[in-house]
Every structure is written in C-alpha cells, then in structure tokens.
Amino acid sequence: MAEDKIRTMDDFARISEISRPTLSKYFHDPDSVRKTTRAKIESALEEYDYRPNIFAINQNRKLTKTIGIVVPYLADPFFSEIVRRIECQCIDAGYWPIVFSAHGQQGLENNALATLQSLRPAGALIAPLGRSSDFEAVKKFTESVPTVVFDSNVKVGKAFVGSNNFQSIPLIVDYLCRTGEPPCFLEMPPINPNANKRRDAYIQAMEGLGHDPKVIRAEGTGWSFEQIGLEEGKRLISARSLPSETILCSNDRMAIGLIAAAYQKGLRVGHGPGCALRIAGHDDHPWSQFTCPPLTTVAQDFNAIATKSVETLFHLIKDGCDNQDRPEVVFDGKLVLRQSA
Secondary structure: OOOOOOOOHHHHHHOOOOHHHHHHHHHHHHHOOHHHHHHHHHHHHHHHHHHHHHHHHHHHHOOOOOEEEEEOOOOOOOHHHHHHHHHHHHHHOOOOEEEEEOOOOHHHHHHHHHHHHHHHEEEEEOOOOOOOOOHHHHHHHHOOEEEEEEEOOOOEEEEEEEEOHHHHHHHHHHHHHOOOOOOEEEEEEOOOOOHHHHHHHHHHHHHOOOOOOEEEEOOOOOOOOOHHHHHHHHHHHHOOOOOOOOEEOHHHHHHHHEEEEEEHOOOOOOOOOEEEOOOOOOEOOHHHHHHHOOOOEEEOHHHHHHHHHHHHHHHHHHHOOOOOOOOOEEEEEEEEEOOOO
C-alpha cells in the first residue's frame, strides 16, 4: 500500500493506523481532536502525501459548509469588491464559498442557481439580475435554500441587504444644487431595481428643492456602462442636448464614460474657472478616484453590506427563519467630494 497511490480516506486510515471516524473529526475541525492525535495525523499526511477530497467530505455532511454567491456580472469591480469581502468572511467562519457570475444573462443565472442547488449549500447570498431574471426560477431556489439577497432588491429570499438610494441620491443632489447649476440625471434603460429607485429619488429631491427634474435616458442596454456613457455623452454634447452643465449619472461607470466623452469633445470637467461641465456619479466605484479629474460620487458602504449579509445568512443557517417577515436592511451612503464636481 505504501508504494501505491492513496486514493481514499479509507486507504489513508489503514496505512496510518488512525480510525476513520477520528480522521473525519479532524478534517471537519482539526481542533476537535487531541493535540497528540492531530500531530500524528499531520505527520502521516506529510509522509504519505495524501490530500483528501474536501468536496466529497463536504457533500457527505448532513449540512454542507458550502456557501453559494451569485452576482449578475463579476467583471464589474463593484461586485468584485463586495464578493471579495463576503468570501473572506465566509472563509474566516469555516465555510467554503463558491462564486457564480450570470454575465448579465438570464440563462446563465438559472444555470448558476441550478448548479448551486445540486451542491446542497448551507445557504446562499445572491444579487439577482433584476428585470431580466427568471423570477419564478429565482424564487424556487430561495424557497429551498436559505438565501439572503443583496444589492438588487428582488422580492425573494429571507432577507435583503443593500444601500439606501433615497438617502444617497438626495445627499448628492443637495450638494450639487448648493454649489452650482442644479443637475440633470443621466440614466440608461433600467436593468435592476436600483436604477428605478435612483431616478425616483432624484425626481423627489429636485422637486423638494424647488427645481424641475430633467431626466435623460441614454440609448443602449447591457452591462457596458462605460461604453454607453462614452457614446451617448459624445452624442449629447455634439447635439447640445444636455439641459444642464451639471450631470448626475445613475452610476459611476456611466460617469466614467461621460468624463471620457467630455475629454474627446474638448470640454473641461470640474468645478471652477474654465470648466464646462460638472459630472458626478453614485457608488464610489473602485476606479472613481483614478479618473481625470477624479469623480465626485456617493460611496456605498461595501463593508457594512457584506458583513450584514453574511451575518444574516449565518443566523438563518443556525436558527432558521422563525416568522414570515422579510427584513430589509439598507445602509446610508457617504458623499465623496473630488474634482469632477
């Protein structure tokens, strides 16, 4: 046996002369066995170069340690940052996070949920596509797996954690109105509930301050927000169709594209002499501080959203859901002033 490849834990148990139940305890939690036993197991692992199939161990448990994470577009640095924080917290708690990206497509979101369900996860944290989701498929998944929804408040799952758009948008609208011409609002066809909420919050804030709301809907669909901001920005600037010299974009990625459009059209962006436009966004996208000029925006509380989502899911896994309430927790944004506005 010593010369053969050790393929199973039973093989390893025989050659190491350590009982199978003891090995199972160790691989579930190394601290659950005595120090002398732990040292013996780790010495045998080194001697025989054995690495157990952790996936198989996990799937054989009554309750797996798998946590599923599903996002609409992992290439978006906003979701990458949220997922990074969620992953770290799950790992620190002894869970095994598995990440799926829907790449903006309903079929891929459905496939991700079906694949995840086949892995018998302990729970899931999902940010649904929103308008393009197959609502019944998402609902069916959340009815069988303890699920916390974050960012995109589709009415499924046991809880929702996200940002307070009706606090963050008025916050930046008020600032822009106090420091210059009241802003128009540049959006694209909504792809998730946040888009509609931000537009509605803008309208309410402008009317509350006694100004006429001016909403511009850019042409284009999908997740190429920077490209849409660039192309539509060039078109609007060329046609002199911007109703204000101050533009609040629905998200930072569109604002990044609009800043590039202004540069290509020879317009200076900023707040001061010689500046033709003020441009602001929302989210505090990880790249916002590196645009030229750096982008004024509203920061979402990445850490609070990730931490609360994970804490809520762990509570569901441990204690279950005692009632039919679906708590919704939203966090306020923080104004981040930079040179673009």
